[in-house]
Amino acid sequence: MPLTAVGGGELMTPVLRVEDLHHTYLPGTPFEAVSLQGVNMEVQEGEIVAIIGPTGSGKSTLIQHFNGLISPQRGSVTVLGQDLRDHDLDIKRLRRQVGMIFQTPEQQLFEQYVGDDIAFGPRNFGLDAAEVRQRVKRAMEMVGLGFEDFKDRLTFSLSGGEMRKVAIAGVLALEPRILVFDEPTSGLDPATASEFLAKIRELRDLEKVTIIIVSHNMESVAQLADRIYVIVQGQSVLEGTPQQIFSQSDQIRDYGLDTPQVTQVMQGLRSCGRPVRADLLSVREAEEEICRCFDLTERQVDH
Amino acid sequence: MIVVEDVHHTYDVDRAHPVTALKGINLHIEEGEYVVIIGRNGSGKSTLAKHFNALLIPTSGDVSIKGMNTKDPQHLTTIRHSVGMVFQVPDNQIIATVVEEDVAFGPENMGLPLQELRARVDEALTVVDMLDHRTRPPHMLSAGQKQRVVIAGAIAMRPACLVLDEATAMLDPRGRRDVLDTMQQLHAQGVTIIAITHFMREAVEGTRVIVMDQGNIAMDGPPQRIFSQADELRQLGLDLPQVTQLAERIHRRTPAFPTPLLSVEECVEELCRLPQSAVVSS
Structure with missing residues (x-):
C-alpha cells in the first residue's frame, strides 16, 4: 500500500497502524510468556498519542515493534507505509525514521565526550562533518544543552538529568519523523519535566514530528496527549481523548491506573452532590469550574 | 539514627570539571522518621542518600549511622545491614536468575538458618505482592515487578532504615501505591524511611520533607509547612x-x-x- 502524502490538512493514511498484533516471549519453552494478544491502534501524522497500561501489560513490547526491534509474530504493523513483516524491509531507513527513547536513556550513552555521543548516529548515516555538526548543535539546543558549554564535557561526569538530555539529543540528531518515548519524564524534577513536555509538544507543533509516549504519569499524559490508548494484558481495551479516558475513572482504577488529582477532586464533588463537570484535567479548568459552581465571593465577605 | 555533620562531597571523575555535589550538609535523622527528600536534578539528593550506607564517603565531614562513622571500614558490614538501599533502576540491583533467589541473596549472606531464610523471603515477597512470581526469571518481569523484587530483597534484610532513591519512578499507579503503602507499613513498624522522589504527591506521605538545592539543604520541615511555600518551591525547580x-x-x-x-x-x-x-x- 503506497503512502499517500498528507495534504491540505487532511489526515489520510495513518503514519502507524497496528492490527491484531500478538507476541509471545520464548514460545515453546517453560518460560513462555504471552505479552501481546490483540493490539489495534492507529496514529495520524502530527498526533501526540499516549499509551498507558499497568506494568507488564505489554506496552514496551508493543513499542519495540515500531522500529523493528521486534518483528510481528501475528498481526501486522505498518509504519510510514512499510509493512514490518516485509522481507525487503529497509530496517536502517526505518530506524532513522522512528526514533526510540527508552526508559533511562542515559544508560545508552557510551562515548567519552558529549558531542561525539550525539554525533554517533548522524555520522553512521554517512552525513558530512559540517552537516553532523549542524545537527548536533541543533539537537543540543532543542534539549537545552548549550553547544559550546557541553560538547567537550565528559559524558560520564554529567548528572543523571543532563545525561538524559544528551541521550535524547542523540536521537533528535537523526531527525526522525516519529518519536517514541518510554516514560519521558521519569527521574526528572517537576520543572525539568514540564519544560521537557513543552519541548515534546514543540517538536510536534514546529517540526510536525509524530509523538508516541508510554507513561505511568497520568497527569502529564492528560496534559500532553491528543489521544490515549489503554493497553491491559496485551490487548488494547480503551481509546479516546484524555477527557473520555479519565472520565471512566472506575474502569481506569480497575486496570491499576489512576486519574489526575484534579479529576479525582471533581469526581469527589459530584459524589457529594455538587453539580460540577468531572471530565476536567488541569488545575486551571478545575478552578474555573469551582468558581462557576460555588459562591466564592460570599465566603470572602465572611472572612 | 543518622547524623550528618558538615559533609562535603566532590566528584572529580572529570578533572577539568570537578563537581561539588554536597556543600556542607548538616542533618539529624531520628529513628522512626519518614523523611522525603526532594530537589531538582543535580541538587545532590542521590549523593546524600549514598552517604547513608557508606556507598560514598564524605570528601570532608562525617556521617554516622547509629554512632558508627561511615569512614571506619570495620563498621561497613553492620552499616550496610542497618541501612537498605533501593535505587531507581531495578536491573542494576538484580543478580540472581530466579526471583526468590534474588530476594534471598542478602539474608543468605547474613548466614541465617534455612528455615528463617525461607520465612523472610516469603514474607518479603508477600509484602510486595510478588509471591506468585517467586520462581520466575527476573528478566522476564516488567520494570515495576522487578522493582518490587528489589524492595523485597531489601526488606528481607530487616534493616533499621530503608533508603529509596526514586524507587517508584518506573512503577504504574497501582505499583506506586503498593510501594507507598509498603513504606507506610514499614514506617508503622518502626523502620526509618528515607525516600527521594520527584513526585510531589508522594512527598506529602512523609512526616518530614527536606528540600535540596545546589548541594545545600534549602528547606526542612513537615509537609504542611513546606507545601505552603509554593513560590519558594517553584524557584527550586519543584512544584505543588x-x-x-x-x-x-x-x-x-x-x-x-x-x-x-x-x-x-x-x-x-x-x-x-x-x-x-x-x-x-x-
Whole structure:
C-alpha cells in the first residue's frame, strides 16, 4: 500500500497502524510468556498519542515493534507505509525514521565526550562533518544543552538529568519523523519535566514530528496527549481523548491506573452532590469550574 | 539514627570539571522518621542518600549511622545491614536468575538458618505482592515487578532504615501505591524511611520533607509547612501536588479557604463546605 502524502490538512493514511498484533516471549519453552494478544491502534501524522497500561501489560513490547526491534509474530504493523513483516524491509531507513527513547536513556550513552555521543548516529548515516555538526548543535539546543558549554564535557561526569538530555539529543540528531518515548519524564524534577513536555509538544507543533509516549504519569499524559490508548494484558481495551479516558475513572482504577488529582477532586464533588463537570484535567479548568459552581465571593465577605 | 555533620562531597571523575555535589550538609535523622527528600536534578539528593550506607564517603565531614562513622571500614558490614538501599533502576540491583533467589541473596549472606531464610523471603515477597512470581526469571518481569523484587530483597534484610532513591519512578499507579503503602507499613513498624522522589504527591506521605538545592539543604520541615511555600518551591525547580495547587488558587480567591491541602479527600471536604453559587443552585 503506497503512502499517500498528507495534504491540505487532511489526515489520510495513518503514519502507524497496528492490527491484531500478538507476541509471545520464548514460545515453546517453560518460560513462555504471552505479552501481546490483540493490539489495534492507529496514529495520524502530527498526533501526540499516549499509551498507558499497568506494568507488564505489554506496552514496551508493543513499542519495540515500531522500529523493528521486534518483528510481528501475528498481526501486522505498518509504519510510514512499510509493512514490518516485509522481507525487503529497509530496517536502517526505518530506524532513522522512528526514533526510540527508552526508559533511562542515559544508560545508552557510551562515548567519552558529549558531542561525539550525539554525533554517533548522524555520522553512521554517512552525513558530512559540517552537516553532523549542524545537527548536533541543533539537537543540543532543542534539549537545552548549550553547544559550546557541553560538547567537550565528559559524558560520564554529567548528572543523571543532563545525561538524559544528551541521550535524547542523540536521537533528535537523526531527525526522525516519529518519536517514541518510554516514560519521558521519569527521574526528572517537576520543572525539568514540564519544560521537557513543552519541548515534546514543540517538536510536534514546529517540526510536525509524530509523538508516541508510554507513561505511568497520568497527569502529564492528560496534559500532553491528543489521544490515549489503554493497553491491559496485551490487548488494547480503551481509546479516546484524555477527557473520555479519565472520565471512566472506575474502569481506569480497575486496570491499576489512576486519574489526575484534579479529576479525582471533581469526581469527589459530584459524589457529594455538587453539580460540577468531572471530565476536567488541569488545575486551571478545575478552578474555573469551582468558581462557576460555588459562591466564592460570599465566603470572602465572611472572612 | 543518622547524623550528618558538615559533609562535603566532590566528584572529580572529570578533572577539568570537578563537581561539588554536597556543600556542607548538616542533618539529624531520628529513628522512626519518614523523611522525603526532594530537589531538582543535580541538587545532590542521590549523593546524600549514598552517604547513608557508606556507598560514598564524605570528601570532608562525617556521617554516622547509629554512632558508627561511615569512614571506619570495620563498621561497613553492620552499616550496610542497618541501612537498605533501593535505587531507581531495578536491573542494576538484580543478580540472581530466579526471583526468590534474588530476594534471598542478602539474608543468605547474613548466614541465617534455612528455615528463617525461607520465612523472610516469603514474607518479603508477600509484602510486595510478588509471591506468585517467586520462581520466575527476573528478566522476564516488567520494570515495576522487578522493582518490587528489589524492595523485597531489601526488606528481607530487616534493616533499621530503608533508603529509596526514586524507587517508584518506573512503577504504574497501582505499583506506586503498593510501594507507598509498603513504606507506610514499614514506617508503622518502626523502620526509618528515607525516600527521594520527584513526585510531589508522594512527598506529602512523609512526616518530614527536606528540600535540596545546589548541594545545600534549602528547606526542612513537615509537609504542611513546606507545601505552603509554593513560590519558594517553584524557584527550586519543584512544584505543588495538583490538589495543593488547586487549593492554593481557591485560597487566593477566598482567603478563608484553607491552604495547603495535601490530599484529594481534604480538598473535596473543604470545597463541599463552600456555599453553592446562586446561578448553579437555582
